[in-house]
Structure formats: structure tokens, C-alpha cells
Amino acid sequence: MNFDDFELIYRENRVEIKDKEKIVEELKNKIGEKNVSTEKIDILAYTRDTSLISLNWTIEGKLAGLPDIITFPENIAHIKDILEIANREKIPIVPFAEGSGVVGGAIPLRGGIIIDMKRFNKxxxxxxxxxxxxxxxxxxxxxxxxxxxxxxxxxxxxxxxxxxxxxxxxxxxxxxxxxxxxxxxxxxxxxxxxxxxxxxxxxxxxxxxxxxxxxxxxxxxxxxxxxxxxxxxxxxxxxxYPEKRTLVSYTFPTIEESLNATRQIMRENVYPAVIRIYDADETMRHFENTEKAKDKVMTVFVCEGNQRLVDLEEQITREKCEENSGVDCEEEPVEHWFETRFRVTETSMFPPYKIVADTIEVSVMWDRAAELYHSVVDATKKVEGNLLVSAHVSHFYPNGVGFYFTFGGVPGKEKSQFDFYKECWDATIKATLEAGGSISHHHGIGINRSHWMKEEWDGGLEIMQKFKKILDPNNIFNPGKIYEKTWKGGNE
Ligand SMILES: Cc1cc2nc3c(=O)[nH]c(=O)nc-3n(C[C@H](O)[C@H](O)[C@H](O)COP(=O)(O)OP(=O)(O)OC[C@H]3O[C@@H](n4cnc5c(N)ncnc54)[C@H](O)[C@@H]3O)c2cc1C
Structure with missing residues (x-):
């Protein structure tokens, strides 16, 4: 395979390693020959994480980033040896674990040395x-x-x-x-x-x-x-390990009623381990066999732990659902969720059909939760070519919630897949900020959100940039992420 045949997406500011062969030899001498690779097949494996657009790129013959050297340290002394060389030669370092990140966090934007952490597995x-x-x-x-x-x-x-x-x-x-x-x-x-x-x-x-x-x-x-x-x-x-687990599900006429029920459950200091609200579109996709769920908002609960507490949690959960027009759908929808909860093909099956899809999670306080949901759905639907926008709510706190949006579509005639992808992302993030939300609940910043960090943090971003300089004076650690914009944009 020839890397020259691939188009490199993130090529700006790539650092060329001077005398790479000498560096590879030095690394092999210090951490062992078997712990260093420049094999093309290894290099290829570390060109991307699991961000969905990078799967579209791979299918199109494009690479997200291109590392130079892959290392597999076995202990802290090995990591220190790698860092000594990287600091001396100003070579970028990217820590890499399993590459399941979905915001480009582990993509080697500027090339350099990958530090694969899989041997730290005890x-x-x-x-x-x-x-x-x-x-x-x-x-x-x-x-x-x-x-x-x-x-x-x-x-x-x-x-x-x-x-x-x-x-x-x-x-x-x-x-x-x-x-x-x-x-x-x-x-x-x-x-x-x-x-x-x-x-x-x-x-x-x-x-x-x-x-x-x-x-x-x-x-x-x-x-x-x-x-x-x-x-x-x-x-x-x-x-x-929980002594008892109960499975509860209710459907609601609207997302507002489901949000009200779950907010009232949290207010009682009751914490079901799992709560998931699916909007009407996702209910249709995931629970098409549940008759009572047709055109409704499915909400599933799992209460677990000490048996007596679980019984009480179940009772309060049911009361709050019924007070908010919930209709009991019994255990089957939750059993279905348990069976399918690690099935991850839903979005990753789109790229082979040239459909661009992704998921974006954000958070918001309770008083603007319903507003945020509607604003994000409306804003993302307006992006030309979008065929699908849906959401579920999957993380609950006494003071707010985490939303998880999914979009999918085909770019308009003049647009590339990447243009469409960025437009959908930006529409979601902008609507989230306008509704008082935070731009990420749990996937992180990586590349996809760094151009919105100023809006999220205001003056705090400058302080973070100063901390980064103190801790990483040569800017070798995962450069181009969090504190620097990779995509153009934000509100500026
Ligand atoms: C199908 C699917 C489902 C997902 N579901 C969830 C979910 O339910 N909840 C959720 O939170 N996320 C989810 N994710 C996202 C992803 O799994 C998480 O972001 C996960 O935390 C990344 O872990 P990883 O080991 O794969 O890290 P990687 O992707 O390898 O790395 C992620 C970031 O961590 C850094 N890093 C890795 N190891 C270290 C280390 N030891 N020290 C310092 N930095 C390090 C890397 O440099 C990179 O910036 C999902 C992803 C996919 C593809």
C-alpha cells in the first residue's frame, strides 16, 4: 500500500521528523525493538479514531491523520524515555488507547509518535x-x-x-x-x-x-x-453486585411529559441506574414491536441495588410516571434494550451508502431542557440534505440532563461530505449554546468542538491555554486539540 495514494485530510501544521530512522533506532534501543513499529499496516491503524466522518473518508480513500512511529510502552520508564526524545526533537505525541473516541481526540493531527497504552492492562x-x-x-x-x-x-x-x-x-x-x-x-x-x-x-x-x-x-x-x-x-x-434489578417502562404522549416525570423522580432523590427517554422518532426505530409505543415517547428505567430500596425506587418511579400521563409498557421494552444495548451498527452502517451520520451529546439544566431539544432538532433539520434528526435523553441529574442527538443525510450538490458534516455539527452546537446548554456531555472536545471552546468557556479558555503552556512547554502533547481551532468557525 502506498500512502501517497491517500488524500490526507488534516495536513496543515504537520511536523516533519528530522532523521526519522535515527529516532526509530534510539526508541528501539531504549524501549525494546518489539515495542516500536513503523510498519505501514500499523501506521494505517492509527490514522483515525471512530469518529464517523473518518469512516466516510476511509471509504473514499482519504486518511484523517498520519502518525510516523507507533510505540507500545510496557512501563512508566518506557513512557519517560519516549518523552525525553520527543521533547528534545519537538515531536508530537498522541496517547492512544482503543481508538473508540468519536470526536477525533486520538487522531494524530500533526503526525509524530503514538503512545499506545494497551500494554498497561493489569x-x-x-x-x-x-x-x-x-x-x-x-x-x-x-x-x-x-x-x-x-x-x-x-x-x-x-x-x-x-x-x-x-x-x-x-x-x-x-x-x-x-x-x-x-x-x-x-x-x-x-x-x-x-x-x-x-x-x-x-x-x-x-x-x-x-x-x-x-x-x-x-x-x-x-x-x-x-x-x-x-x-x-x-x-x-x-x-x-446489585442484589435486585427491576425493569420498568412507560410511554408518554410528549417528550415534555416524560421530562417532567423523570425530573420529579430525581427531585425525590431516587436514582434509577438507567433512565432513557426516546423521542417519537427513536421510539419508532427501537420499539416498533411495542403496540402501546406507536407515536409515543418510550421511557425505560432500570432500578438496581439493595432489594428493599429497589422496591421503593420502583414504586416512586411508577407514581411519577402515572402522574404525568405515563402508560405502563411492562418489562419487554427494557429487556429489548438490554439485548441490544451494545449493538453499534445503527450509525456505522451509513457510510458505505455515502450517507453522512453522527451523534452529538450535550447537556442542559432542567428549566431549558425541552427548549433545547426542540431548538436542536429544528436547527439541524434545516441543514440542506438532512434526512434524519432524532434524540434520546440518557443521563439524569437532580439539576439537569444529557441529550444525545443523531443526524444523517446526504450533502447537497455543491457540498462535500465533510462540509455537510460540519454544518450539522455547528447547527447542533449553536442551538445548544443559545438554549443555555453545554456543548459536550461525555464525548469530549477533540477536533469537532474546539472551535466552540471560546463560547463555552469565555475567558476560561485563555487560562487553560496558559496551563497547557506551563505543563507542556514544547506543545508536544496531542497538539491541535481542545485549546486550538482545527475547523474554522465558532461564533467569530
Ligand atoms: C459505538 C460507540 C459507543 C460509544 N458509547 C459511549 C458511551 O456510552 N459513553 C461515552 O462516554 N462514550 C462513548 N463512546 C465514545 C468512546 O468510547 C469514549 O470516548 C471512550 O472514553 C474512549 O476510550 P478509548 O479507550 O477508546 O480512547 P481513545 O479513543 O483511544 O482515546 C481518546 C482520547 O483519550 C486520550 N487518551 C487515551 N488514553 C489515555 C491515557 N491513558 N492518558 C491520557 N490520555 C489518554 C487520547 O489521546 C484521546 O485524546 C462510544 C463510542 C463508540 C464508537
């Missing part, structure tokens, strides 16, 4: 008294959850990408699992970390229950998307 210790597990961060999500289940626990963090993502990727992107309403997002679950900074120092944040020891520096690394260092180890909360 589960180190369960502490039953503290209810924690300590792991190396390259550990695969499903391997971790299966291990915990076998020992009588759950990690409570079950993203749809459980089989294809790692603890390090979750921390880097502030991920949220399907059971987040009870167990929290990853930032609620991480209690301690080890982080190798861009300059090679190791910081250890010991697990703590809570502390009042000044600003919590550790939190700054959660969500830093591989721009401020490499998280090598993490201590996470775990829970005893």
Missing part, C-alpha cells in the same frame, strides 16, 4: 473495605467489568463502547456509562491517579474519600484528552 488490586479497584489505565472496559462481576462487584461504568474502550480513554474524555444516573460519570468514579506529565515527571494522586487541601489538581487531568500527560494508573469506585 488489574492491580480490589480493596473491599474501601470499595475500590486499582488498575493500569489501558485495561479494556469489558475485561474489567467481567473481572469485577466474577468477584461480586460492578464498576457501574457501562458505556455503549464497553467492549472497545479503556479506563484511560474514559478518564481522558470524561465518559458516561449507561448506568450513570446511579453510579455517576467517570469523574465521579475516579478516586486516585498516576499521571506522567509531558516533561516526564510522575505525579501520584492517592485515592481520597474527600479533601479540603486547596484546589483539587487531580481533577484538572480528568477530561484533558491526552493534552496534559498520560494517566497510567487509576483507582476507581466499585459497588457490590
Amino acid at each position: 488489574i492491580l488490586e480490589i480493596n473491599d473495605k474501601n470499595l475500590t479497584v486499582t488498575v493500569q489505565t489501558g485495561v479494556n472496559g469489558m475485561n474489567l467489568e467481567r473481572y469485577l462481576n466474577a468477584k461480586g462487584y460492578t464498576g457501574g461504568h457501562i458505556p455503549q463502547s464497553l467492549y472497545t474502550s479503556s479506563v484511560g480513554g474514559w478518564i481522558a474524555h470524561k465518559a458516561a456509562g449507561q448506568f450513570s444516573t446511579k453510579y455517576g460519570k467517570i469523574e465521579d468514579i475516579v478516586l486516585g491517579m498516576k499521571v506522567v506529565l509531558p516533561t516526564g515527571e510522575l505525579i501520584t494522586f492517592d485515592p481520597i474519600a474527600r479533601a479540603a487541601t486547596g484546589p483539587q489538581l487531580d481533577k484538572y487531568f480528568i477530561g484533558s484528552e491526552g493534552t496534559l500527560g498520560i494517566v497510567t494508573e487509576a483507582t476507581l469506585k466499585i459497588w457490590p
